[in-house]
Amino acid sequence: MGMLLILILNLMISIVIQSRRISAQSLPGxxxxxxxxxxxxxFGTREGCYLNELYFVNxxxxxxxxxxxxxxxxxxxxxxxxLLPISYRCYNERGFENGxxxxxxxxxxxxxxxxNVLTTVGCDARANMKVAYGEDYITGCLxxxxxxxxxxxxxxxxxxxxxxxxxxxxxxxxxxxxxxxxNVGKWRFNNCTYGFLVEKDSYTFSxxxxxxxxxxxxxxxxxxxxxxxxxxxxxxxxxxxxxxENSVCVDDIIGYRCQCAQGYQGNAYLPNGxxxxxxxxxxxxxxxxxxxxxxxxxxxxxxxxGYSGDGLKDGTRCTKNRTSAxxxxxxxxxxxxxxxxxxxxxxxxxFLKQRRLAKQKEMIFKRNGGKIxxxxxxxxxxxxxxxxxxxxxxxxxxxxNFSPYNVVGQGGFGTVYxxxxxxxxxVAIKKSKVIDPNQIGQFVNEVVLLSQINHxxxxxxxxxxxxxxxxxxxxxxxxxxxxxxxxxxxxRGSLLSWRMxxxxxxxxxxxxxxxxxxxxxxxxxxxxxxxxxxDDYSAKVSDFGISRSIPKNKMEVSTAVQGxxxxxxxxxxxxxxLTGKSDVYSFGVVLMELLTGEKVNSxxxxxxxxxxxxxxxxxxxxxxxxxxxxxxxxLDATHDQLNRVAHLVKSCVSPQAMARPTMEEVxxxxxxxxxxxxxxxxxxxxxxxxxxGSYVTEPSSSQMF
Numbered sequence: 001m002g003m004l005l006i007l008i009l010n011l012m013i014s015i016v017i018q019s020r021r022i023s024a025q026s027l028p029g030x031x032x033x034x035x036x037x038x039x040x041x042x043f044g045t046r047e048g049c050y051l052n053e054l055y056f057v058n059x060x061x062x063x064x065x066x067x068x069x070x071x072x073x074x075x076x077x078x079x080x081x082x083l084l085p086i087s088y089r090c091y092n093e094r095g096f097e098n099g100x101x102x103x104x105x106x107x108x109x110x111x112x113x114x115x116n117v118l119t120t121v122g123c124d125a126r127a128n129m130k131v132a133y134g135e136d137y138i139t140g141c142l143x144x145x146x147x148x149x150x151x152x153x154x155x156x157x158x159x160x161x162x163x164x165x166x167x168x169x170x171x172x173x174x175x176x177x178x179x180x181x182x183n184v185g186k187w188r189f190n191n192c193t194y195g196f197l198v199e200k201d202s203y204t205f206s207x208x209x210x211x212x213x214x215x216x217x218x219x220x221x222x223x224x225x226x227x228x229x230x231x232x233x234x235x236x237x238x239x240x241x242x243x244x245e246n247s248v249c250v251d252d253i254i255g256y257r258c259q260c261a262q263g264y265q266g267n268a269y270l271p272n273g274x275x276x277x278x279x280x281x282x283x284x285x286x287x288x289x290x291x292x293x294x295x296x297x298x299x300x301x302x303x304x305x306g307y308s309g310d311g312l313k314d315g316t317r318c319t320k321n322r323t324s325a326x327x328x329x330x331x332x333x334x335x336x337x338x339x340x341x342x343x344x345x346x347x348x349x350x351f352l353k354q355r356r357l358a359k360q361k362e363m364i365f366k367r368n369g370g371k372i373x374x375x376x377x378x379x380x381x382x383x384x385x386x387x388x389x390x391x392x393x394x395x396x397x398x399x400x401n402f403s404p405y406n407v408v409g410q411g412g413f414g415t416v417y418x419x420x421x422x423x424x425x426x427v428a429i430k431k432s433k434v435i436d437p438n439q440i441g442q443f444v445n446e447v448v449l450l451s452q453i454n455h456x457x458x459x460x461x462x463x464x465x466x467x468x469x470x471x472x473x474x475x476x477x478x479x480x481x482x483x484x485x486x487x488x489x490x491x492r493g494s495l496l497s498w499r500m501x502x503x504x505x506x507x508x509x510x511x512x513x514x515x516x517x518x519x520x521x522x523x524x525x526x527x528x529x530x531x532x533x534x535d536d537y538s539a540k541v542s543d544f545g546i547s548r549s550i551p552k553n554k555m556e557v558s559t560a561v562q563g564x565x566x567x568x569x570x571x572x573x574x575x576x577x578l579t580g581k582s583d584v585y586s587f588g589v590v591l592m593e594l595l596t597g598e599k600v601n602s603x604x605x606x607x608x609x610x611x612x613x614x615x616x617x618x619x620x621x622x623x624x625x626x627x628x629x630x631x632x633x634x635l636d637a638t639h640d641q642l643n644r645v646a647h648l649v650k651s652c653v654s655p656q657a658m659a660r661p662t663m664e665e666v667x668x669x670x671x672x673x674x675x676x677x678x679x680x681x682x683x684x685x686x687x688x689x690x691x692x693g694s695y696v697t698e699p700s701s702s703q704m705f
Contacts, residue, residue, distance in 0.1 A: 025076070025267050034059040040076045041269050042226055042242065051226065051242065051269075054107055068104045072219055076267050078250075078257040080109060080224050081199070083217040087127070087174035090192040090214075097191075099176070100214070103132045106170040106222065108254055115221035116197050117162040118174070119155065121209050123147040126179040127195025132171040137601055139163055140565070142179045145574070147190065152206050160205040165197065168253055180570075225255035226269070246274035246297065263297035289317045361392070361467040368466040373447070387451035388463035395419060395429055395465050395472055402431070414470075414545060418477065426477040427462050432470050432545060447473070450544055453519060457511035459532065459542040478540050483590070484529035488599050498636030500537060501594040502645075506670040507539035512587060513663035515541075516580045520550045522557075524578065526586035527567045527600075528593050548578060555579060566600035566611065571657050581657035584666065588652025592616050595645065597630030613653050620646050644673055 025040035026032045030049035033039060034057055044050030045059045056065040063070050069082040089099035120127035120141050128140035141163040150159035174195040190210035198218035226242050227234045231249035234241050234256055243249050243258035247268035250257050258268035267273035279285035279299040280292035288301035288311050301311035303318035310316050365371075373389065398419030399406045409416035414432040421427060450461045465472040483504060486496055496504070508531055515521045523530075524546050532540040546562045556579040561572065567589050569582035589600055592612060600612050619625045625646055626634070633642070648669055654660050661669070 025270075027270065031059075034062060034071075037062060037071055037073065040074055040267055041273075043074055064107070064109070066105065067107045067109065068102070069106060069109065069222065070217075074224070076269075077259065078224055078252060079112070080222040081219050082222060084197055084220050086194060086196040086213065086216060086218075087176050088192050088194045088214050089176045091178070092191065101173055101175055103173045104171065105132070108170070109222040109224050110167070110253060111165055111169045111197065112221040112223050113165055113167040113169075115199050116165050117200055118165055118195070119198055119203060120161045120176070120193070120195055121159065121205065121213065122176075122178075122193035123150075123159060123190050123210065124179045125193035126177055127193070128175045129165065129169075129172050129195075130175055132173055138169060138172055139165060142565070144561075145180075147210070150207055150210075153204055155203075155205045159207065159210060223253060225252045225257045227255035229255065231256045242269055244268055244271055244273050246276075261297065287313050289313055364469060365467040368468075368471050370466040373464075373466065387447065387461050390463050390465045390472070390474065392465055392468050392472075394422070395474070397422070398427070399429055419474070421474075425462070427474040428459075428477045430473045430475065430545075432473070447471075450521070450547075453515070453521075455511055455514045457507040457539050457541060458515070459540045475542070478532040478542070479535050480533040480537065482529045483531040483533060483539070483593075484527070486533065487528060487593055487597055495632040496594075498633055498641075501633070502670065502674065504531070504533070504537070504539045505591055505594055506667065506674065508541060508590065509587060509663060509667040509670055511539070511541040512583050513667045516583070516663050520552060521547055522550060522578055522580055523547050523583050523586075525563050525567070526583050526590060527564050528590050531590065550578075566613075569657065570655055579657060580663060581660045584652050584660045584663055585654075585657075587663065587666065588649050588660075589613060591645070591649050591652065595630065595633055595642070595649065596628045597633075598628065617650055617653070620650060641673065 025038055026044065027041050027049055030041070031039065031045050034045050039045055039057055041049070042051030043055045043057050043064075045057050050056050053065050057063070057071060058065070061070065062072075064082075068084055069080070070084075071080065071082045073081040084104055085100070085102045087099075087101050089101075090097045118127060118129055118139060118141055120143050122143060124143065124145040126140065126142040129138040130136060131138065141161045142157070143159060143161045144157050147159060154160065155162050174197075176193045176195040178193060192211070192213070194209075194213045196216075196218060197220045199221050202219050227240070230251045235249060243256075244267075246261050246264045247258045248261050250259060260266055260268045260274035263277055263279070264274040265277050266275050276294075276296050277285065278294045280288075280294045286292045286299050286301070288299070290304055290307070290311055291302040293300050293302065303309050303311045306321055307318040308321055309318040311318050370389075396402065398421050399417040402417055406417045406419065407415060408418045408428065414430050417429045417431065419427050419429045447461070447464055453461070459478060460476040462474040462476060464474065508526075512523060512526065515523060521544075523541065523544065525543060526541075530541065530543040532542050534540055548557055548559060550557050556577050558576055559578050561568065561576055563569075563586070567586040569585040572578055572582045572585075589612070592598075593600065596612070596616065598612055616625075616628065619628055625642070629642070637645075648661075648666065651659065651661055652666065
């Protein structure tokens with residue numbers, strides 16, 4: 001009896017020691033926790049306990065070395081949760097009062113783009129994530145002015161708004177301000193605007209949050225790795241490679257991370273940190289029916305004496321041995337049955353799979369308005385402009401199964417792939433985001449309208465596919481990138497001449513005027529990145545993802561505000577009433593870019609929140625427009641030309657829609673200007689300034705929507 005107790009005690013001690021070894025997270029002799037937070041190696045709280053100083057956690061305030069992160073949780077799988085300071089700006093009845101805009105440093109622990117959102121709280125408020133020093137934008141979101149319409153729990157632009165954050169962000173600041181620059185009187189709505197990062201679904205908006213959020217903080221997710229290279233390069237240097245035995249290396253955004261191999265558990269960064277899991281002790285971990293034997297990193301299954309089989313739950317299991325004759329008869333019967341059953345099941349599976357796929361595609365085709373579209377096509381027989389309906393297989397073949405190598409553009413409304421159809425036609429295939437099922441009829445009508453547009457300066461719609469979860473649109477392929485690229489490219493090496501800029505403006509105005517008059521379509525997102533340039537540098541208006549058609553007997557339509565910040569008509573932004581004059585405003589901003597070479601959302605003027613439009617109009621009023629003009633424009637254009645175009649811009653961006661010209665009037669004004677000043681209607685002049693000071697022709701070859 002005494003010996004039995006000793007054996008049981010030894011077994012319990014062994015189990016406790018084994019469980020402690022598996023659960024250990026820090027180096028021997030190092031603290032395992034800081035306050036209530038587990039600190040796994042390579043992190044540590046004192047010298048000698050961490051991989052290097054970048055992984056030092058100050059136990060007094062739970063902050064990671066030289067970062068803004070206050071740790072809440074560190075997981076060995078490469079994820080971390082922590083707190084970041086909030087940004088805010090407060091006002092009184094005289095205007096700006098105080099605020100805080102801390103610069104955030106994350107060292108080598110970037111934000112998780114999948115887990116976090118940038119959140120703006122306030123009425124008529126904007127929060128922009130910017131680089132730590134400078135005014136370059138990373139992302140941003142804004143709220144509307146309707147404070148009397150806010151709903152608790154809703155973060156859809158009334159009092160609260162959220163947007164995803166990009167990948168690999170390690171330093172930034174969040175700038176908050178009122179959206180319409182109406183600082184005075186701001187206190188009548190709420191006295192502060194707030195901007196902060198928070199994990200998805202970890203913040204619920206309440207009307208009380210419009211006041212006194214300055215001291216609050218919210219959980220944020222981060223990614224942590226080790227090393228500065230991928231796994232292959234790291235493993236080539238055993239002296240710096242940190243993954244321990246019985247582990248595997250996984251490439252990540254910055255460096256790599258380690259994890260225990262299958263059959264092991266623990267901390268993959270510690271020596272002997274990955275311990276064998278005894279699967280036989282837990283029926284959920286092994287696959288045996290009778291006898292389980294643990295092995296290092298795995299286990300094996302066996303049958304008792306007198307039984308045969310593999311002992312696996314999903315295998316032959318264990319069956320009692322029979323005589324030779326019984327075995328032969330059973331084996332033959334089983335074999336024949338298996339063969340017949342397998343063939344029958346395989347044929348049935350193939351038939352049912354094909355039938356299920358066909359029904360699923362038919363259901364999606366109907367949901368996306370395919371039947372309505374087919375009816376419209378049948379009623380339009382003989383028209384040369386009607387688009388083709390492609391199958392999903394045709395577009396998969398054209399894009400090599402939507403290969404990432406075929407991606408030529410990405411935007412807020414979808415991804416664009418280069419494709420080659422079976423007849424060798426090169427197309428740009430746009431894969432949009434999921435559309436509202438309640439708007440399927442409107443989507444089909446708009447596609448039909450676009451398919452009937454026949455204008456040389458509008459990207460032609462070749463066809464569509466409606467049997468996929470999201471409709472696919474195939475456009476003609478434009479090779480020479482966007483106007484935005486030629487105006488604001490990082491190298492600034494490509495300079496459009498004044499004649500070419502005026503030609504692009506005229507062609508774009510003509511395309512928009514045609515849309516307004518011939519098809520009653522309002523584009524709603526006119527901007528330099530949606531104006532493509534063909535191989536002869538002729539303009540092509542593109543991206544009709546949020547365009548709206550207006551009934552023939554109406555001049556306007558009420559709709560949710562959509563578009564790009566800086567180009568949106570301010571009257572439309574406030575009222576939600578969309579008219580053709582909204583496109584006129586956006587075109588005026590593009591014309592302003594052609595004159596100045598400035599980005600719409602860059603910091604201009606003496607105040608960081610002053611827009612390009614406000615700055616341009618102010619300089620024109622003070623007769624100082626020459627200060628903001630692009631160098632190439634200064635060289636090429638005459639004073640009279642610039643004065644006339646500048647006043648055209650001013651009329652286009654008038655705050656009141658009634659004061660703006662129509663797109664047809666804008667087009668006629670640009671035509672008249674060309675004729676008055678003797679500028680030709682066609683010009684292929686694009687130059688690149690070389691280091692020698694000479695000018696040479698320079699082509700471009702890419703595609704974006």
